[in-house]
Amino acid sequence: MKHLLRIGTALVALLLLGACGRQVTVRIGVVAPMTGPLAQYGKDIANGAQVAIDELNSEHFSIGRKRARFELVVEDDKASPEEGKAAAKRLIDAGVSAVFGHFNSGVSIAAAPLYAQAGIPQLSVSTNPKYTRMGLKTAFRLTADDIQQGATLVRLIREKLRAKSLYVVDDRTTFGVGIADEVERGVKLKHAPVRLSVDSKSTDFAAFAGKIIDANVDAVFFGGDEAAGLPLLKALRKAGSTAKFVVADAMCDVSTLKGAEGSANSNYYCTVAGVPPSWLSSGIGFMDMYKAKFGSPGAYSTLSYDGIHILAQAMQEAGSVSPETFLPVLAKGSFSGKIQGAIEFDAKGDIKDGTVVIYQSIGGQLLEQRNLL
Known part of the structure; x- marks a missing residue:
């Protein structure tokens, strides 16, 4: 045993x-x-x-x-x-x-x-x-990269929102400058966009918003993160601007709407490089x-x-x-x-056929706008 x-x-x-x-x-x-x-x-x-x-x-x-x-x-x-x-x-x-x-x-x-x-x-x-x-x-x-996302943003601004005048603003970050460059290059309006930069720590956003209002533009594109984007949006709305505010995926999240404290309730559009669930x-x-x-x-x-x-x-x-x-x-x-569905990468390491989706702030939510694609 x-x-x-x-x-x-x-x-x-x-x-x-x-x-x-x-x-x-x-x-x-x-x-x-x-x-x-x-x-x-x-x-x-x-x-x-x-x-x-x-x-x-x-x-x-x-x-x-x-x-x-x-x-x-x-x-x-x-x-x-x-x-x-x-x-x-x-x-x-x-x-x-x-x-x-x-x-x-x-x-x-x-x-x-x-x-x-x-x-x-x-x-x-x-x-x-x-x-x-x-x-x-x-x-x-x-x-999708900034070239693809930029093309979607350009179509949104020109063809869907029908903006005739535009302010392009970046926050001096690598992402912000890059996506703003793509929009500025591609938008091709009758009047060339005004291009300026802001800094989250040193810019007087109230005065900056005043410049944009004086220019009486149809739309503002901001390239960058929330640190500068949200103060700019709040300053514009506080000053009475109803211009369409367009941003890329660094400001396209439910947390962005929360941080906007009501400033994104209307005329707020953004893109996300990726497929929603x-x-x-x-x-x-x-x-x-x-x-x-x-x-x-x-x-x-x-x-x-x-x-x-x-x-x-x-x-x-x-x-x-x-x-x-x-x-x-x-x-x-x-x-x-x-x-995201089927995923393959090209020789550079980029995703093939990357998708960019447009969202609009409606009723305190970011809602997908397939009709704007």
């Missing part, structure tokens, strides 16, 4: 060792502004990624015949290029297999060479074209999971959710969590974004 007991104990031990050997831990980094004026965007990104991680772990997702246990490593880049590089180094040191981030274009561009040097794939929602034009094999973009039936499942954990998702929660799934699929197809092994698969493969 003792002999049989020893055999049984040994078999159990071997089975346990085998089970341990059949599991692989996958660490994926998420990096965005988690503090400061843009923290809500960073939290939305982290939350969307966490929903994907929890879903993958519950599904017993396998890579190379081993059950994968996914872990999220979250870093705060404070929307700063220097902080972004420091955060990138921490993620590299933490041994992540891939990174989803950064949010701000200037931060993504600054950090991208570090990930490239380490051979770690970086999947970003930053829209400045330069990000994927630095010749880095590790840089991928999950959204309502377009595919699988988006309903995402909404249910997200609401159960975090409440209503932000515009970027869907993108990080899809991004994590795409990275996991590339690892599964390659049969490895090693970046050098699954990176070529990520570059050339076709993946199923549960919300």
Whole structure:
């Protein structure tokens, strides 16, 4: 009996060792502004990624015949290029297999060479074209870039809103200047747009709003983040301006409307480079999971959710969590974004056929406007 007991104990031990050997831990980094004026965007990104991680772990997702246990490593880049590089180094040191981030274009561009040097794939929602034009094999973009988004904004301003005069304002950030350049180049109105820059810390927004009102323009396009965009919008509305206020995806979120404190209640239009959950039936499942954990998702929660799934699929197809092994698969493969649909990347690392959606603020909500596309 003792002999049989020893055999049984040994078999159990071997089975346990085998089970341990059949599991692989996958660490994926998420990096965005988690503090400061843009923290809500960073939290939305982290939350969307966490929903994907929890879903993958519950599904017993396998890579190379081993059950994968996914872990999220979250870093705060404070929307700063220097902080972004420091955060990138921490993620590299933490041994992540891939990174989803950064949010701000200037931060993504600054950090991208570090990930490239380490051979770690970086999947970003930053829209400045330069990000994927630095010749880095590790840089991928999950959204349409500023060229595509700019074209949509131009059509909105010219053909749908029928603006005859325009003020173009940027906040001097890489993203803000880039998207404002695209709009200014493409809009081609009878009277050339007036182009000016603002600074969230030093601009007298009341005086600046006065200049715009004196110009009596039909529309104002602002390129940049909420730190300068919201004070400008509030100053304009306080001064009595009813000009159409048009912005890109850094100010197209429910948190933006909340921060606007009623100033975005009318004539407020924005774009998001990405597909909303309502377009595919699988988006309903995402909404249910997200609401159960975090409440209503932000515009970027869907993108990080899809991004994590795409990275996991590339690892599964390659049969490895090693970046050098699954990176070529990520570059050339076709993946199923549960919300974005079929995903492929071109030779630069840009998403093929990126979608841009227009929203309008109506009744305190951002409502999709397919008739304006």
